[in-house]
Amino acid sequence: TRSSRPQRMLAHVKRHAARGDPQSVIDAIDYFCRHKEWAMNVGDEKGTILDSVVCEVSPGAVLELGTYCGYSTMRIARLLAPGARLITLEFNPANAAVARQVIAWAGLEHKVQLVEGSSGDLIPQMREKFGIDSFDLVFLDHWKDWYLPDTRLMEELGLLHKGSVLLADNVICPGAPEYLAYVRSSPRYDSRYFKSHLEYTYVEDGLEKSVFPGASAGSRP
Numbered sequence: 001t002r003s004s005r006p007q008r009m010l011a012h013v014k015r016h017a018a019r020g021d022p023q024s025v026i027d028a029i030d031y032f033c034r035h036k037e038w039a040m041n042v043g044d045e046k047g048t049i050l051d052s053v054v055c056e057v058s059p060g061a062v063l064e065l066g067t068y069c070g071y072s073t074m075r076i077a078r079l080l081a082p083g084a085r086l087i088t089l090e091f092n093p094a095n096a097a098v099a100r101q102v103i104a105w106a107g108l109e110h111k112v113q114l115v116e117g118s119s120g121d122l123i124p125q126m127r128e129k130f131g132i133d134s135f136d137l138v139f140l141d142h143w144k145d146w147y148l149p150d151t152r153l154m155e156e157l158g159l160l161h162k163g164s165v166l167l168a169d170n171v172i173c174p175g176a177p178e179y180l181a182y183v184r185s186s187p188r189y190d191s192r193y194f195k196s197h198l199e200y201t202y203v204e205d206g207l208e209k210s211v212f213p214g215a216s217a218g219s220r221p
């Protein structure tokens with residue numbers, strides 16, 4: 001049967017990127033998506049914003065919702081300090097299989113834990129299964145309808161601490177209106193929009209960065 005786009009992307013990485021060199025893997029994927037086949041990686045333009053937020057937060061524990069082929073997983077993992085951990089959740093087993101190979105080609109598998117399944121099922125297991133107490137940074141890049149319910153779930157489970165940062169992709173295209181309304185209106189978040197473009201296109205899109213000021217904020221004094 002015909003190969004999938006993620007499989008063709010992986011083949012391109014193996015042909016053009018150097019093992020153990022994350023930047024060359026990132027560059028190969030960007031080349032593939034810009035010149036051969038578009039794919040829904042966060043991309044180089046929004047990726048630069050992601051990089052700057054990761055460096056600013058310098059997180060010890062990161063959760064990524066939506067791995068896809070591992071592009072943003074690598075962008076985050078390559079910037080993590082020794083001992084820092086990135087857990088990435090992917091719903092689609094075929095995509096997860098490709099992502100594992102991409103992450104391994106970059107030599108970043110020791111910094112990343114890729115877990116297959118739905119975020120709604122896995123988020124409640126973070127403590128017991130992965131020994132995570134709370135996340136310093138969460139990158140939301142899965143199905144837009146799940147941004148808000150998953151955020152509420154993380155709040156309720158106490159997985160966000162004072163200063164935890166939520167960074168959400170695609171808040172304009174495809175769009176996450178309910179999520180945006182929530183983080184921008186709730187006294188519980190300081191939210192800021194980073195205007196950019198949909199990966200590899202001139203269509204507007206952007207990232208929303210929302211800092212969780214702490215569970216007490218917004219509740220009655």
Ligand SMILES: Oc1cc(-c2ccc(F)cc2)cc2nccnc12
Binds near residue numbers: 174198
């Ligand atoms: O970055 C993204 C872009 C798109 C997407 C698809 C088709 C279009 F026409 C426009 C945008 C979907 C995404 N789904 C999940 C996570 N990230 C996505």
Ligand SMILES: [Mg+2]
Binds near residue numbers: 040041042170
């Ligand atoms: Mg995206």
